[in-house]
Amino acid sequence: MSALLEVRDVQVRFGGVRAVDGVSFDVPAGSISGLIGPNGSGKTSTFNLITGFYSASAGNIDFAGKAIAGRAPHEIARLGIVRTFQNVALQPERTVLENVMLGLYCNRPNLWWDLFDGRRSRQDEQRASEIIEFCGLSQHRASLSRNVPVGLRHTAELARALAASPKLLLLDEPWAGLNTAESAALIRTVRRIRDTGVTVLIVEHNMKVIMEICDKITVLDAGRRIADGSPAQVRADPAVIQSYLGTAGH
Amino acid sequence: MSGSSEVRAGPGPRARMLLHVGLIAALLLVPVLFHEHLFLLRLFVQMFLGATVLMGFLVILGFSKQFSLAQVAIYGIGAYIAANLTATLGVSFVPAMLISGLVAGLVGALIAIPGARFVGPWLALVTFAFAEIVRILMARLKPLTGGAVGFRNIPRPEIFGYRFTGEADYYYLFLAMALLAYFVTLRFRNSPQGRIALAIGDNPDIAASLGVNVFRHRIFAFFIGSMLAGFAGAAFAAYATYISPESFGLAHTIHYLTMLVVGGLESIPGALLAVIFFTFSHNQLMALHPWDLILDGFIILLFMNVMPRGLGGLASDLWHRRSGKRPEIKAEAAS
Numbered sequence: 001m002s003a004l005l006e007v008r009d010v011q012v013r014f015g016g017v018r019a020v021d022g023v024s025f026d027v028p029a030g031s032i033s034g035l036i037g038p039n040g041s042g043k044t045s046t047f048n049l050i051t052g053f054y055s056a057s058a059g060n061i062d063f064a065g066k067a068i069a070g071r072a073p074h075e076i077a078r079l080g081i082v083r084t085f086q087n088v089a090l091q092p093e094r095t096v097l098e099n100v101m102l103g104l105y106c107n108r109p110n111l112w113w114d115l116f117d118g119r120r121s122r123q124d125e126q127r128a129s130e131i132i133e134f135c136g137l138s139q140h141r142a143s144l145s146r147n148v149p150v151g152l153r154h155t156a157e158l159a160r161a162l163a164a165s166p167k168l169l170l171l172d173e174p175w176a177g178l179n180t181a182e183s184a185a186l187i188r189t190v191r192r193i194r195d196t197g198v199t200v201l202i203v204e205h206n207m208k209v210i211m212e213i214c215d216k217i218t219v220l221d222a223g224r225r226i227a228d229g230s231p232a233q234v235r236a237d238p239a240v241i242q243s244y245l246g247t248a249g250h
Numbered sequence: 251m252s253g254s255s256e257v258r259a260g261p262g263p264r265a266r267m268l269l270h271v272g273l274i275a276a277l278l279l280v281p282v283l284f285h286e287h288l289f290l291l292r293l294f295v296q297m298f299l300g301a302t303v304l305m306g307f308l309v310i311l312g313f314s315k316q317f318s319l320a321q322v323a324i325y326g327i328g329a330y331i332a333a334n335l336t337a338t339l340g341v342s343f344v345p346a347m348l349i350s351g352l353v354a355g356l357v358g359a360l361i362a363i364p365g366a367r368f369v370g371p372w373l374a375l376v377t378f379a380f381a382e383i384v385r386i387l388m389a390r391l392k393p394l395t396g397g398a399v400g401f402r403n404i405p406r407p408e409i410f411g412y413r414f415t416g417e418a419d420y421y422y423l424f425l426a427m428a429l430l431a432y433f434v435t436l437r438f439r440n441s442p443q444g445r446i447a448l449a450i451g452d453n454p455d456i457a458a459s460l461g462v463n464v465f466r467h468r469i470f471a472f473f474i475g476s477m478l479a480g481f482a483g484a485a486f487a488a489y490a491t492y493i494s495p496e497s498f499g500l501a502h503t504i505h506y507l508t509m510l511v512v513g514g515l516e517s518i519p520g521a522l523l524a525v526i527f528f529t530f531s532h533n534q535l536m537a538l539h540p541w542d543l544i545l546d547g548f549i550i551l552l553f554m555n556v557m558p559r560g561l562g563g564l565a566s567d568l569w570h571r572r573s574g575k576r577p578e579i580k581a582e583a584a585s
Contacts, residue, residue, distance in 0.1 A: 051459060077461035085459075091452040093566075102449050105442045106461030114442045121440065164460050 004029040004168055004199045005050070005081075010059030010069070012045050019045040021223035022059070027168065027216075032190065032200045034210045037220035038243060043203040044086055046220070047170055051083045052076040064167065077106055080167030084157040084174060086203075092146035096137060096156050099145055100128040103163025128163060135159040135189055151182040155189065168199045175206040187213055211235065219243070277425055281418035291417040295489065297529040298424035299482055300509070304521050305431040306478030307506050309438060310358075312516040314471040315451030317374040319503050320361055323381035324476045326388060326498030328354040328483025333401045333493060334394060343407035347484040354480020355473045362472035366465045369454075381500055388495040400494025407488045420489050427485055431478045436518055438474060447471045448516065501538050508546040510560075511553050517562020524561065 003026035012020040020042040027033045035043050048054040050061060052073040061069040068076055082103075090099050104124050105111060114120050132141050135155050140148050148156055154174040161169055171190070175183055183206070190213060194200055204210050210217060210231070217234045219227040227237040234240055261269070277294075284290050307321045328350040335346035361380055365373050389398040396402060406414045407423065414420060438444040446467050449457040454464045487493050509528050513520030532542060553560060559567075 053455065053458075072463075073455075073458040074461050074463050077459055082461075083459050085455075089453055089456050091449060091456065093452075094448070098445060101442075102445055102457075103460050105446060108442065111442045111446075115437060124442075160460070 002029055003027060004064060005201070006060075006062040007046070007050070008060045008062070010046070010049055010056045010061060012042070012049055012054050013057050018223050020049065020056075020220075023220065023223070023225050024059075025218040025225060025228055027199060027201050029199055030194070030197065031215040032194050032202065032213055034214035034217040035201060035203045035220065036205070036207070036210055036217060037226075040222075041220040042223040043220055044172060045223075047083060047172055047203060050076075051081060051170065077164060080165075081170065082106070082161040082164045082166035082168075083170040084154060084161055084172055086172040086176075088153040088157055090145040090148075090153060090156055090160070093144060095142055096132060096145055096148060096159075097125065097128055097141050099156060100132055100160045100163050101125065103131075103160040104128060106164035131159050131163050134192070135162070136185060151178050154178075155186060158189070158193075162193065162198075166198055168201065169193065171200065171202045171204075173204055174202065175204055175209050183209065274429065281421045285418055288417050291421050293529055295417070295420050295424045297525055298421075298428035299486055299489075300506075300529055301428040301522060301525045302424075302431040302482040302485075303479050304506055304509055304525055305428075305435040305518075306475035306482070307510060308435060308475070308516070308518065308521050309447070309471050309478070310475035311507070312510055312521070313439065313444060313451055314447040314468055316362070316365065316468060316472065317370055318361075318365070318377045318472070318475075319374055319500060319507075320358075320377035320381045320384075321475070321479055321506055322498050322500070322502040323384040324354050324358050325479040325483040325486075326384060326493075326495075327357055328480030329487040329493050329498070330388065330395055330401065330483075331480070332484030332487045333404045336488065337401070337404050343405075343488055344409055347481060347488075350484035351477045351480040354483065355477030358476020358479075359469050359473040362469040365472070366468040378500065381503065385495055385499055388498065395495070398495060400492055401487075402492050404487050404491045404493065406491065414488075424485060424489070427481060431481070432518070432522070434474070434478065439518060443467070443470065451516070501543055504543065505538060505546055508549050511550050512560055514560025514562025514564070517560065517565070519565065520560050520562025 005027040007026070008024050009022045010020055010024075011018060011022055023042065023046060025035075035046060037043055045054060049056050049069075052068070052071050052075070056069050059069065060067060063076075063079060063081060066079065068079065068081075071079075091102075101124050104127060108114075129138075129141060132138055135158060137152060137156055137159060140152065140156070145153065145156060154171075154176075158169075158171065158174065174186060174190075178186060187209060190200060190202075202210070202214070214231055217227075217229065217231055218225060219234055219237070219240050221239075221243040226239040226243055227234050229237070280294060281291060303321065303325050307318075310316050310318050310321065331353055332346045332350040335341040335349060336343060341349075361377060365376050368376055388395045391397075408414065409423075414423070438447075446457060446462050449460075449462065450464055450467055457467075458464050486497075505528070509524040510521060512527070513522070513524035557564060
């Protein structure tokens with residue numbers, strides 16, 4: 001598999017602290033990849049770098065052959081990298097349908113005509129409804145998103161991201177706080193998204209899910225990459241064991 | 251005007267249509283039934299004027315949450331441009347009103363360019379400074395504004411040969427303008443542009459992560475909102491035939507801000523209810539008494555503490571309770 005995203009030696013500094021310190025990894029096209037590591041290891045910072053919310057103090061990021069480091073978040077989203085947020089970021093006072101419709105406008109070249117075009121608006125509703133159904137949220141389509149059960153909010157955000165037709169979807173801890181049934185449903189949803197040709201990169205703390213779902217895993221610790229490979233390779237890697245258990249090898 | 255009933259909560263399209271037609275018909279009948287009650291017609295004119303300015307403010311502050319304090323200054327710019335065009339240059343009313351609206355819109359967009367780099371209280375400061383500069387210029391640029399004593403003898407409108415004379419003529423002109431502002435705002439609210447503006451207001455990072463050029467859309471919202479204020483200013487100049495800087499001070503913007511708070515900041519019906527209430531309780535859209543401002547302060551405090559989401563939020567809550575849209579808390583397994 002060729003790499004859709006290539007991250008090379010990127011660095012993020014906050015004052016004297018290096019949140020991300022020379023990290024490199026690839027996300028193969030068509031894969032579900034994972035980015036894991038202890039708290040504070042730089043996972044979300046790496047996401048913010050890829051999506052343009054932080055700018056790298058050093059390093060390169062190539063997406064589908066284009067250098068994207070230093071571009072604005074909305075430009076990166078239009079190139080096809082769409083993310084969800086660690087602290088679920090839905091619009092609480094809007095319905096799920098309205099939230100998801102927002103994603104549809106990502107790649108629309110001219111929004112001016114839509115001011116007058118009611119038919120386009122109904123097509124958008126139709127399309128958004130299909131995506132909501134695909135994500136198993138039909139029951140909550142007309143609910144305000146603040147009334148959506150906590151366990152489904154990340155899925156709603158995922159639906160909104162999907163509406164933006166991403167090539168690469170970045171999910172930031174989507175399994176946090178889910179019960180067993182919700183977790184299994186989300187695993188199925190993410191796999192079905194991958195099956196439609198979207199590449200997925202996940203930051204997650206739930207090791208069971210990560211090991212089950214990912215084709216490839218990158219492990220960070222203290223802003224550095226300590227391992228990279230298949231779930232089996234990563235699980236057996238002494239550096240990973242030491243990082244997670246603290247005492248192994250001594 | 252809106253797509254369907256399911257995007258947002260609220261009554262269905264047919265009920266909305268009936269409500270609109272009924273209200274417009276009632277408003278059209280007011281001058282016929284009350285043509286001798288000049289005071290009442292004046293109140294309605296003020297209400298339509300206030301509604302137009304407020305719809306513009308709703309787009310800027312309510313939807314995209316750009317804390318502008320320049321709305322009435324821009325409304326004043328529209329009024330002075332129209333006064334100069336009609337009284338000094340002899341342009342007729344309709345083109346003068348269009349030009350005033352467009353120029354006011356562009357001025358709004360120009361403020362938004364540096365303004366979009368600032369947010370929240372910083373934008374409030376920038377627009378406050380702008381509003382003060384405009385007010386001082388109105389008092390100083392005598393050849394264009396008449397100075398502190400004001401601009402006199404602004405011609406009454408003449409539309410396609412019909413010369414405005416009575417209060418009822420103005421009533422229909424201002425009703426048409428308010429309806430236009432209302433439908434523009436409603437259409438904007440239910441279009442991608444409006445959803446994007448609201449998303450920027452809710453959380454600009456969400457919008458940016460979905461490909462929205464936040465900077466550009468903030469400017470666009472400012473343009474629309476300022477254009478409506480400019481139209482209102484032009485109509486006001488032609489109605490009052492005399493304008494002076496004291497109609498365009500910061501106090502008036504605070505008064506509109508109070509109305510937005512009462513209406514629920516981003517609710518169109520809430521804002522309209524607030525305009526009705528404020529017009530008929532104060533009769534003070536044109537000249538404000540110091541007590542009105544003290545009252546505004548208390549109203550803002552009261553609503554922020556007791557009903558922070560205003561009349562619009564109250565209506566939305568009641569609707570969701572009635573229609574039982576609150577889902578039961580249980581996981582839904584994906585099929």
